[in-house]
Each structure stands twice: as structure tokens, then as C-alpha cells.
Amino acid sequence: MTGIIKKTGFKIGIYLGFLLILFISYIYFQNLQLITNVWAGVFTLAITVFFGIISIGYTKKKLNGFITFKEAFSAYFFAILIGSIISCLYLILLYNFVLPPETKEIIRQTMIDFNIKLMKQDPSATQKKIEEALKSYKTFNPFNPVEVITTSTKYLLRDSLIGFLVALIFRNKRIQ
Numbered sequence: 001m002t003g004i005i006k007k008t009g010f011k012i013g014i015y016l017g018f019l020l021i022l023f024i025s026y027i028y029f030q031n032l033q034l035i036t037n038v039w040a041g042v043f044t045l046a047i048t049v050f051f052g053i054i055s056i057g058y059t060k061k062k063l064n065g066f067i068t069f070k071e072a073f074s075a076y077f078f079a080i081l082i083g084s085i086i087s088c089l090y091l092i093l094l095y096n097f098v099l100p101p102e103t104k105e106i107i108r109q110t111m112i113d114f115n116i117k118l119m120k121q122d123p124s125a126t127q128k129k130i131e132e133a134l135k136s137y138k139t140f141n142p143f144n145p146v147e148v149i150t151t152s153t154k155y156l157l158r159d160s161l162i163g164f165l166v167a168l169i170f171r172n173k174r175i176q
Contacts, residue, residue: 005075008059013082016051020044020087028094028103035107036114048080048159049166055079056170066172073167080159088152095143104143112137 023044027034034040052075059075060067067075095104112134119125119133141147 002071004062005059005071006078008062009055009075009078010082012051012055012058012079014086016048016079016083017086017090019047019051020083021090023047024087024090024094028099028107032103032106032110035110045159045162048083049162051083052076052080052159052163053166053170056166060170067170069167069171072171073163076163076166077160080163081156084152084156084159088148091148091152092145095148096145099143108140108142111142112140 027040055075055078056067056072059071063071099107115137116130116133119130142151
């Protein structure tokens, strides 16, 4: 990975991270209902992909208009990785040092209710499976740093799969 890719990805990733912090802050301090809002999730995904694309665009420009698949994916991935790390660290700090226990319980219950609602919409989910899920949710702690990191990693993997497709679109093909 060249210095151009690292520098550009880091810079774009910092911007992405701070935008995600603003959005997270809005959700947790202004509108808790957005925690389980599908459109808020789509917005977060779109912003992440958009910043990944911007990173590829700047990198391609700095590489004089030619970028390989590997360089395009690296630029995309490095930007979303930095943004993900920043937002993950912010969530850990928010959950463990800022939010009061009452707010955390509201958030936890909202997440549980949302997941149960999704299970009930799934035709393959039996009542027994739903009851088992409810039992397991009694010990569910989404504020544990390990849980936050695990969730962030899953989203990073999802966004990386999208990054493969984006890199395929933006790469230059060599004509031989």
C-alpha cells in the first residue's frame, strides 16, 4: 500500500469518523427512536460507502488517473476502517462513561423489542425460538466493549464486501 493510499484513506477516514460521531450523538442525545430505525441504518451505510468512494476518487486523482483494483479497494478499506475505529471508540466511551443507566436500559429494551419484532416477521421462526431468544436477551449487554467491537467488525466486513464491488467499478482496466 503506497503512502498516497494511506494518507488519503486516513484523511477521509477521519472525516467519516467525525461525521459518524455527529450522527451517533444526534441519535443518543436527541432521538433514541432512531436506534432501531432501518432508514437510519441505510443512511449510515450510504455515508460510509460514499466516503469510501471519495477516498478512491482522491487516490485515483493523486495516482494520475490510474488505479488498480488493489489500490482502489485499499483506499476504500483504509478510509472505512479509520471511520469505523473512531466511531467504535466513541461508542465505547459513550456507553461506559456518558450514558446514564436509565438511558442504557431504554436502549437495551428497544433493541430487544426490535429483534423480537423481526423474528416474528420471519415465517421460519417458531414460537419456541422466539421464547429462547427472549431468555437469552435477559443477559444481553450491548454496551460491553467486546460486543461493541464485535458489532463494528461485522459492519466493517459488510462494508468491505460493498467495497469489493466499488473497487471493481472504479479500477482501470489495462488494455493489452
